[in-house]
Amino acid sequence: MTIKEIYEKFEAVGVLTASTVCGNEVHSRIMHLNGYDEKGIYIRTMWNKPYGRQLKETGKITLCGASDARILGHNEDGVPDFPGGYAIRLIGEVQYLDEDEIRRRAKTNEGLKTAVYDMDHYPAMKKGNFIINRGKFDIFDYDFECINRDHKVLRTRGSFGGMEYNKVGPTITDKCIKCGVCMKNCTFKAIKEGSPYSVIPERCDDCGTCIENCPVDAIELSKSM
């Protein structure tokens, strides 16, 4: 996926949760994104606010949101009612950009015109601009009722700015005896036959059912994103 496509996925969600580290605590905020270009995704705050100072100090950020954040319901049997949609998250690094640099980039980037407007009206914004210039993301598209396709989950992982990411899901090792138990129990249709059997990463929910059921412990846990 391009940075533009990632940006549009986040923008369709709108209001996002953004976190960074402060000492030995994780701090979160609500935030909108402010544009993009081939170098990354722009965000801004005010330099005097704790979040701006934390970002400057750590250079680290996470973002997440969901396209449909309705309250989770359930039917009379307790089965969750989860309307289709997607969740999106990003782990990234931020670079601070000074006022002159934002003004210079705004000359060729329409999306940064609001940043210039804000700097002109709120002086503290002049030192509150950042770009997420390296990041890895996970888009978790869910259709648990299988209304639009024949499997529940379609995941996309990727990165920009040279950051590396891990594939989704556990790994089936050569210890596999091809009994088929994992495939039978995977309600996400995320395992296929073979020698050894294998996980289809984009369909995997990381639910762990296959690991719990494998009679020979042939399945290794997934890595983090």
Ligand code: SF4
């Ligand atoms: S349950 Fe374990 S041994 Fe059986 S097919 Fe799956 S990975 Fe292989």
Ligand code: SF4
């Ligand atoms: S972790 Fe869950 S979704 Fe993924 S392959 Fe195993 S059983 Fe299927």
